[in-house]
Structure formats: C-alpha cells, structure tokens
Amino acid sequence: SWSNFVGGAGSDQLFDVALAGSATLAVAVGNDDQAGKVRGMAIRFSTVDGSIASEKAYSLNDANTQFVSVQWRPGGALVVGGGSDHGQPTAKVYQALMARIGGDNAVVSMTVVPAVSPQAPAFTGIKASRIEVVRALPDGSVVAAGFTGSTSEKAYQNDAAVWVFGPDDKVAAWWYYGFAGRDIVRGLVPYGEGWLGYGSLGELEANSEAFRLIILPPAPSCNDFDPCTTDTCTPGSGCVHNPATEGTACGVGLVCGAGKCAKP
Secondary structure, three states: OOOOOOOOOOEEEEEEEEEOOOOOEEEEEEEEEEOOEEEEEEEEEEOOOOOEEEEEEEOOOOOOEEEEEEEEOHHHOEEEEEEEOOOOOOOOOOEEEEEEEOOOOOEEEEEEEOOOOOOOOOOOOOEEEEEEEEEEOOOOOEEEEEEEEEOOOHHHOOEEEEEEEOOOOOEEEEEEEOOOOOOEEEEEEEEOOEEEEEEEEOOOOOOOEEEEEEEOOOOOOOOOOOOOEEEEEEOOOEEEEEEOOOOOEEEOOEEEEOOEEEOO
C-alpha cells in the first residue's frame, strides 16, 4: 500500500477521483487554498506506485475556483465540475462551473452558469450554485448536477439542479427540484434512457432526508451543433441535416461555404 500527501502550506482538499481507460492512471480533483485564494486542483497519478504525473491548480480569471467532480475522457482530457466566484459581488460565494481540461493539462474552456433562485424568482440578493457531479457523453455534451439558490433568507434556500451542456459549452437544458430547504443532487447514474439522481432534501438541516429521482432526457433534438446545416425533424423519418445557404454567417468573420465554416 502507499499514500501521498499533496499541496502546500494551506487548506488543501480532494473531492473526487476518476480512472483512465487503462486503469493504471487516475486523476483526483479538489481545492488548493493558499493565502486565502482558492484554486481548483487536478492531480494525475499512477495507480501502480502512486507516483504523481502532474499537479496543477486552476482559476477562472484569477477568481476563487473550486473543483468538486471529474470524469476522465479519451486522450487524457478531463471534464470537471465545481464553482467560481468570478463576477460575484462577494468572494467565495460560488456559481456553478464546468471546465474542460486537455490531456496536456491546458484549459480548453471554463463555463459559469449564473445561479438562480427557483423558489423565489423575484429574489434580487446574492445567489449561489455549484456542480457536484459531471457525466460526459460520447457526443461531447455533459450532464451536470448540484444545486442553485440564494445565500440568505431561509425561505429562499437551495434547489437541486441538473444542467445539460452541449459540445459548444452552452446550456441546452436544465431542471430544478426541491422544496423549502437546502436541496442538492450529489450523484448521477445512467438509467435506461435517462439518469438516476440521488442526494438530499433539507441539506445541512436537522431534519434532512435522502432522496432519489429519475431524470428523463429532454425532448429529442436534431441539433447537430453545425452552424452550416439546417436541422429538421420529420415524424417517422427522423433528423435531416441539409447544407445551409452558401454565405450564411457562422461566426465572427466566418461564413458557410461547401458545407464548411471558414473565412470568405
């Protein structure tokens, strides 16, 4: 057996671990807290002898950033969930963060989902959210779950939340669940055509209860995330992706030509 101690002079924590396809490598994610600044930490290590292949801390625009969950992807890429206080008026009040990190440890993208308070949509105070679990899909989309709500006023506490990110990192669908309490989804397991989620109602309350729920997928979509196709769905036939009109704008300074998005 072996053990490793990582991090420096600060409050360091690991929250989740994932195996690579070979099962001889793994990655653990958590927090690196140095001098009051929180950064998300990803540590790649050998499951054979425990040696550390890499250890790196990350932040979104130098904001306090947490890593709570991770999934290993082909080629050594990572999908990570957590939170960031980037853009928040109060430090260390987090909003849900989904990050993609390449096999070379470089950040591919970091996306923040602004927190909302479903129990009180008109609430204008500071809101908070966090991703507790991520599940990457073969098409590049990501299912993530956790919580969203407010940071004050007991009547406006957290709701459990599920988000679906498309391959372009945009939120394609979302659901909120809960009652008047601190509700949270902590895990997702594939279940038929959907997901089995689990967590708790009344999180951190004396009368908290465990719960489980079935999360069905959103209505089937024919969106192939290609700006140079026109996507339609015909009952009985399925999806059709016809080429968009030549010259259709598909990005800043880019247009569609011969079915591809490129500079004119």
